[in-house]
Amino acid sequence: MSDIKKLTKQIIDFRNARDWKQFHKPKDLALSLMLEAAEVGEHFQWKNDKEIQAYIKQHKNDIGEELADTFYWVLLMAHDLDVDLVKIFEKKMKKMRLNIL
Amino acid sequence: MSDIKKLTKQIIDFRNARDWKQFHKPKDLALSLMLEAAEVGEHFQWKNDKEIQAYIKQHKNDIGEELADTFYWVLLMAHDLDVDLVKIFEKKMKKMRLNIL
Amino acid sequence: MSDIKKLTKQIIDFRNARDWKQFHKPKDLALSLMLEAAEVGEHFQWKNDKEIQAYIKQHKNDIGEELADTFYWVLLMAHDLDVDLVKIFEKKMKKMRLNIL
Amino acid sequence: MSDIKKLTKQIIDFRNARDWKQFHKPKDLALSLMLEAAEVGEHFQWKNDKEIQAYIKQHKNDIGEELADTFYWVLLMAHDLDVDLVKIFEKKMKKMRLNIL
Numbered sequence: 001m002s003d004i005k006k007l008t009k010q011i012i013d014f015r016n017a018r019d020w021k022q023f024h025k026p027k028d029l030a031l032s033l034m035l036e037a038a039e040v041g042e043h044f045q046w047k048n049d050k051e052i053q054a055y056i057k058q059h060k061n062d063i064g065e066e067l068a069d070t071f072y073w074v075l076l077m078a079h080d081l082d083v084d085l086v087k088i089f090e091k092k093m094k095k096m097r098l099n100i101l
Numbered sequence: 102m103s104d105i106k107k108l109t110k111q112i113i114d115f116r117n118a119r120d121w122k123q124f125h126k127p128k129d130l131a132l133s134l135m136l137e138a139a140e141v142g143e144h145f146q147w148k149n150d151k152e153i154q155a156y157i158k159q160h161k162n163d164i165g166e167e168l169a170d171t172f173y174w175v176l177l178m179a180h181d182l183d184v185d186l187v188k189i190f191e192k193k194m195k196k197m198r199l200n201i202l
Numbered sequence: 203m204s205d206i207k208k209l210t211k212q213i214i215d216f217r218n219a220r221d222w223k224q225f226h227k228p229k230d231l232a233l234s235l236m237l238e239a240a241e242v243g244e245h246f247q248w249k250n251d252k253e254i255q256a257y258i259k260q261h262k263n264d265i266g267e268e269l270a271d272t273f274y275w276v277l278l279m280a281h282d283l284d285v286d287l288v289k290i291f292e293k294k295m296k297k298m299r300l301n302i303l
Numbered sequence: 304m305s306d307i308k309k310l311t312k313q314i315i316d317f318r319n320a321r322d323w324k325q326f327h328k329p330k331d332l333a334l335s336l337m338l339e340a341a342e343v344g345e346h347f348q349w350k351n352d353k354e355i356q357a358y359i360k361q362h363k364n365d366i367g368e369e370l371a372d373t374f375y376w377v378l379l380m381a382h383d384l385d386v387d388l389v390k391i392f393e394k395k396m397k398k399m400r401l402n403i404l
Contacts, residue, residue: 003104007187010194026153027145027229028349030138033171034236035348037131037138038341040178044128045338046331052127056182064184068193070134071175071186074168077141081157083165085172086108092169093111128330129248135337136247139240146237147230205306209389212396228355229347232340235373239333239340242380246330254329258384266386270395272336273377273388276370279343283359285367287374288310294371295313 004086008075015076024080033073039066105187109176116177125181134174140167206288210277217278226282235275241268307389311378318379327383336376342369 015021043063047055056063078085116122144164148156157164179186217223245265249257258265280287318324346366350358359366381388 004108007105007190014194014197023349025150026157027148027150027233030142030145031229031233031344031348034135034138034142035341035345037135037171038338041131041135041334042338044131045334046326047128049126049128056127060182060184061189063182064179064186064189065193067175067179067182067184068186068189070138070171071179071190072193074172074175078165078168078172081161081164081168083161083168085165085169088162088165088169089108089172092166092173093115096115124248128334132243132247132330132334136240136244139237142233143237146233147225206310209307209392216396216399227352228359229350229352232344232347236337236340236344239337239373243333243337246333249330251328251330258329262384262386263391265384266381266388266391267395269377269381269384269386270388270391272340272373273381273392274395276374276377280367280370280374283363283366283370285363285370287367287371290364290367290371291310291374294368294375295317298317 004075008079011072011076012079024076026077026080029073029077029080033070033077036066036070036073040070105176109180112173112177113180125177127178127181130174130178130181134171134178137167137171137174141171206277210281213274213278214281226278228279228283231275231279231282235272235279238268238272238275242272307378311382314375314379315382327379329380329383332376332380332383336373336380339369339373339376343373 015024040063043055043059043066044052074085077083116125141164144156144160144167145153175186178184217226242265245257245261245268246254276287279285318327343366346358346362346369347355377388380386
C-alpha cells in the first residue's frame with residue numbers, strides 16, 4: 001500500500017480518533033518537519049564519504065525512521081493546507097525536464 | 102499517479118538521464134532536505150494563528166511547492182539509502198496505534 | 203567593541219525604540235534562529251571540500267552576514283530568556299576540558 | 304569575560320590542544336550549527352504562548368545550554384572562515400537604524 005492518499009488517510013484517521021487536530025497548528029507542523037529533517041541530518045555529522053557508506057550499512061533502519069518521520073509531517077501538512085502534493089510534484093518534474101527549473 | 106514507487110522512479114530516471122548521481126552524496130541530500138524544510142518553515146515566521154490562516158489561503162501553492170521539494174528529497178534519500186519508506190511508515194503507525202510510541 | 207553585553211544592548215535598544223518586543227515570541231525567535239542557521243548551511247550545499255575552500259575565499263562576507271544574523275538571534279534569545287550566555291558557555295568549556303562532556 | 308575575541312580563543316585553544324581542526328570542515332561546522340539551532344527550537348514544539356512562558360521558567364538552563372552550543376559554532380565558524388563577526392554585526396545594526404535593511 002504505497003498510495004499517498006491512503007497513507008495520508010492513515011495519518012488523519014489516527015489523528016482524528018484522538019482528537020489531536022487541535023494541537024496541529026501550521027507553525028508547529030512546520031517546526032516538527034524541520035526538527036525531523038534535522039534528525040535525518042544528524043546521522044551524517046562529522047563523517048566523511050567513506051565513513052558514511054559504512055555507517056549507512058549499519059544504520060539504514062535508524063535513518064529510515066527519521067525519513068519516515070519527515071515523510072509523516074510532509075503528508076500531514078499537505079493534507080491540512082489542502083495542498084495536492086502529487087500534482088505540485090508532477091508540475092515540478094515537468095518543469096525540470098523542460099529545463100525551466 | 103500517487104504511488105510512491107512510481108514517483109520515486111520519476112526522480113531517479115530524471116537523475117540518471119543527466120548522470121547526476123555523482124553529486125548526490127548522502128550528507129548533501131540530508132542538507133538539502135533540511136534546507137527545504139526550512140523553506141517550508143519560513144512561510145510561518147512571525148505570524149500568529151489568525152494571520153497564518155489568512156496567509157495559507159493566499160499562499161497555498163507556494164507552501165505546497167516547498168512541501169513538494171521536501172517530499173522530493175525524502176523519496177530520493179530513501180531510494181539511495183535503500184530504505185523502504187512505506188514499510189517503516191506502516192511499522193511506526195502500528196506502534197502508535199498500539200501506544201508503544 | 204566586542205563585549206557581548208554591549209552588543210546585546212544594541213539589539214535591545216533598537217528593538218525597544220521601535221516597540222517590536224510584541225512580535226518577539228520565543229517560538230518565533232527560535233524559528234528565526236533555525237532559519238538563519240539554514241542560510242549559513244545553504245552556502246555549502248553540493249560543494250566538495252576543494253570547492254568549499256575556493257567558495258569561502260570569494261564569499262566570505264556573504265557567509266559572514268548569515269553568521270552575524272544567527273549571532274543576532276542567539277543574543278536576542280539569551281536576553282529575552284534571561285540566560286547568561288557567557289556563564290553557560292564557560293561552564294561548558296570547563297566540562298569539556300575536564301572531559302566530563 | 305564577555306569579550307568575543309577571548310571566548311573564541313578559548314574554543315580554538317581547546318580545539319588545537321586536541322588536534323581537532325582536521326575534523327572541522329566548513330560543511331560539518333554549518334551542519335552542527337543547524338543541528339544546535341534545531342535543539343533550541345525543539346524546546347518550543349507544540350507549546351502555546353502561555354505554556355512557553357511557564358516552560359521557560361522551568362527550563363531556562365536547558366534552553367540556555369542549546370543557545371550556548373549554537374553560539375559556540377557561530378564563533379568557531381567565524382574564526383575558521385576569517386570572518387569579523389562584530390564588524391559585520393555592527394554594519395548590519397547601522398543599516399537597520401538607517402532603515403536600509
